[in-house]
Each structure stands twice: as structure tokens, then as C-alpha cells.
Amino acid sequence: MxxxxxxxxxxxxxxxxxxxxxxxxxxxxxxxxxxxxxxxxxxxxxxxxxxxxxxxxxxxxxxxxxxxxxxxxxxxxxxxxxxxxxxxxxxxxxxxxxxxxxxxxxxxxxxxxxxxxxxxxxxxxxxxxxxxxPTQTLLDLYTIKREIGKIDGIKIAFVGDLKYGRTVHSLCYALSLFDDVEIVFISPEELKIPREIIEDLNKKENIKYSEKSNIDLTGIDVVYMTRIQKERFPDLNEYQKVKGIYKLTRELIYNKNLIVMHPLPRVDEIDSNVDELPQAKYFKQSFxxxxxxxxxxxxxxxx
Missing domain, CATH: 3.40.50.1370 (Aspartate/ornithine carbamoyltransferase)
Known part of the structure; x- marks a missing residue:
């Protein structure tokens, strides 16, 4: 290097x-x-x-x-x-x-x-x-490549704490280097992806993005769940407002080709019965x- x-x-x-x-x-x-x-x-x-x-x-x-x-x-x-x-x-x-x-x-x-x-x-x-x-970003990219077979052309949904989630910030930039990537940001208003990252994405012609507040995994190849990080909140009252706002359940995973990732540790944002599904890749991601x-x-x- x-x-x-x-x-x-x-x-x-x-x-x-x-x-x-x-x-x-x-x-x-x-x-x-x-x-x-x-x-x-x-x-x-x-x-x-x-x-x-x-x-x-x-x-x-x-x-x-x-x-x-x-x-x-x-x-x-x-x-x-x-x-x-x-x-x-x-x-x-x-x-x-x-x-x-x-x-x-x-x-x-x-x-x-x-x-x-x-x-x-x-x-x-x-x-x-x-x-x-950065090393989390590289292992995330490796997971996508190994489990999906490609990075170019994927559609990925980031769910949860997009404001404080450094893994999301790094991965967004890395994905913007690849071709025909589409990102869906799913978060409450209080935890939206930082505007400077949106500004960076606006400069890229090879990447599309959208922002939502509800979980919709239609057409998604990768769903990247994140923990609401209590330790990052300067005001714990603000944390209480968004605590447990999203939970990924079996019912939401109807695409058999989708993979579920998470940088871990998780709290309650992924139902434990999702672990048994072939789409669950977060422990493999950790390996x-x-x-x-x-x-x-x-x-x-x-x-």
C-alpha cells in the first residue's frame, strides 16, 4: 500500500x-x-x-x-x-x-x-x-462482495442511527466509489444522515439516494441495521424519544436474496428469530x- x-x-x-x-x-x-x-x-x-x-x-x-x-x-x-x-x-x-x-x-x-x-x-x-x-468499512465491503457477489449495482438500506453511526458515514463514502449504487436512508428526523454526507453524494453521478422514516425493503439487496447509540446523545431525553424505534422482524424480510448486516453490538433492533434466517449475515460479517x-x-x- x-x-x-x-x-x-x-x-x-x-x-x-x-x-x-x-x-x-x-x-x-x-x-x-x-x-x-x-x-x-x-x-x-x-x-x-x-x-x-x-x-x-x-x-x-x-x-x-x-x-x-x-x-x-x-x-x-x-x-x-x-x-x-x-x-x-x-x-x-x-x-x-x-x-x-x-x-x-x-x-x-x-x-x-x-x-x-x-x-x-x-x-x-x-x-x-x-x-x-475504516477497517469496519472494509470488512463491510468484503461481506457484501462475498455474500452478494458484487458491490457495483447494489441497492442498500441503512436503518437507524445515521447521525452518529460512523460505520454508516465511512461506508457511504466507500460505496460512492462504485458504479450504479443506490442508497436508501431510513431514520427518524432526529437521526438523519449528516448533511455534509448528502452534499458529498450530490457530487457523485454514479450513486442515487433517498431518505425515508419507515422501513420498506422493496428491491433492497442489503439492509444495514444500526444500534441507536445511547452513549453518543448529549441529552438522554432525546435518546428516549427514539429508543427502539426500529425493529427488523422476519415479516419484513420477504426477499430471499436480501442480506442483513449489522456492525454489532445490537440491542433490540433485530429480532433474535431473524438469526436463524439464511439472510442473516451479521455474525459472518463479524468473522x-x-x-x-x-x-x-x-x-x-x-x-
Whole structure:
């Protein structure tokens, strides 16, 4: 890869995305082969998680260990010098001397970009506030490609928290690089997709979009459900107004070719009996995070 860091999906183009997806498929085949992989033997990944995480953190750790590397890091800032007032810049300077690559999750937008400016090793953004989550976007694209067979020409519905959902923001931009994609945004008025993203889509001739408040999956290839994120609301009264507003049930999934995705964790926005349907791909989507992050780690560290 030409870049040193992976901070935003906007940092790479369609060619680079397809290269990562192709490499991810090779990594998936390696995982299935059960062979010992030592591509990154001797390399160390530092996972700096200033926010809670299950899938992203563990899949990064799994990916690094599957490649033969090692992992250091923290998951609770209460046990770090952050509590003593250490700046992010100083933390990054220090960790750059301990590891070969950093994956950082932080509640502040722009934190990963800031980290990359002080790091002397590659930095991967594992989520910065409600801004970007590029590795999630890449595994989402990989899921669509593997389960639908294509990305060009799909019709996708994003449902739920489109205002604070960084996975939606990143994926919208990535999809705008492909041909004949149609997006349906389904959300309450309070959680509409940010206007700056709509403005970006208006500049693209190869993508169509519409906005709705009710779930209608007619003609949809991919339904991307999202959690109403309580932790992002500055006013909990506003959260209560939209809590549980959407719920995907079996009755709504009448298209046998449709796939259901979700970045997880879910709360109550997908009925548990949907899990048994062949259209439900969210747990497989979570698994795909391992080969995709293996590919990213390999491509950033192999020079």
C-alpha cells in the first residue's frame, strides 16, 4: 500500500480498496487451511483502546496473532498514564518505541489523525468518535462482495442511527466509489444522515439516494441495521424519544436474496428469530473482520 497509515476511508481509492479485498480473500483461505502463518513473526501490534470494544479489538488481536505477531496494549485508561494527564501525543511517541504498528480507538473525532502525526510507525484508526471507522468499512465491503457477489449495482438500506453511526458515514463514502449504487436512508428526523454526507453524494453521478422514516425493503439487496447509540446523545431525553424505534422482524424480510448486516453490538433492533434466517449475515460479517484486518496489517507492515 502506498500510504503509511489507515485513518479514513477517504485516504484510499477504489483501486486500493479492491486490492485490500483481494488480499482479504487470500487471508481467509489461509485461515481455512489451518496452516501456521508467520508472515508477521517478530512484529508487535499495540492496541490503544480509549473506548470499550469487543469485536474490533479482539479481531485485531486475533488477526495479528494469526499472522504470527504479538500484541500489547490497553483497554481501560484507568490503568494508564492518561489518568495522570499524559497527552495523546506523548502516549503515541512512547508507544512508537515499543511496537511496529498501532490500532487506536478514541472517543474524540480527529484523534487517530492526530496520533498519526506523532507516530513513527503505522497507525490504524479503529474508530474515532462518530467520525470514521475504516477497517469496519472494509470488512463491510468484503461481506457484501462475498455474500452478494458484487458491490457495483447494489441497492442498500441503512436503518437507524445515521447521525452518529460512523460505520454508516465511512461506508457511504466507500460505496460512492462504485458504479450504479443506490442508497436508501431510513431514520427518524432526529437521526438523519449528516448533511455534509448528502452534499458529498450530490457530487457523485454514479450513486442515487433517498431518505425515508419507515422501513420498506422493496428491491433492497442489503439492509444495514444500526444500534441507536445511547452513549453518543448529549441529552438522554432525546435518546428516549427514539429508543427502539426500529425493529427488523422476519415479516419484513420477504426477499430471499436480501442480506442483513449489522456492525454489532445490537440491542433490540433485530429480532433474535431473524438469526436463524439464511439472510442473516451479521455474525459472518463479524468473522470477516479477522481476514480483512489480517490483510491490512500485512499490507501496512510488509514493505
Amino acid at each position: 502506498k500510504m503509511k497509515h489507515l485513518i479514513s476511508i477517504k485516504d484510499i481509492g477504489k483501486k486500493e480498496i479492491l486490492k485490500i479485498l483481494d488480499e482479504s480473500e487470500k487471508m481467509e483461505e489461509l485461515l481455512k487451511s489451518k496452516k501456521v502463518i508467520d508472515i508477521l513473526n517478530g512484529k508487535i501490534l499495540a492496541t490503544l483502546f480509549y473506548e470499550p470494544s469487543t469485536r474490533t479489538r479482539l479481531s485485531f488481536e486475533t488477526a495479528m496473532k494469526r499472522l504470527g505477531g504479538n500484541v500489547i496494549g490497553f483497554t481501560d485508561i484507568k490503568n494508564t498514564s492518561v489518568m495522570k494527564g499524559e497527552s495523546l501525543a506523548d502516549t503515541i511517541r512512547v508507544i512508537s518505541g515499543y511496537a511496529d504498528i498501532i490500532a487506536i480507538r478514541h472517543p474524540s473525532e480527529g484523534s487517530a489523525r492526530l496520533a498519526s502525526e506523532y507516530a513513527t510507525i503505522p497507525v490504524i484508526n479503529a474508530g474515532d468518535g462518530s467520525n470514521q471507522h 470477516y473482520g479477522v481476514p480483512v484486518r489480517m490483510a491490512i496489517l500485512k499490507m501496512l507492515l510488509e514493505k
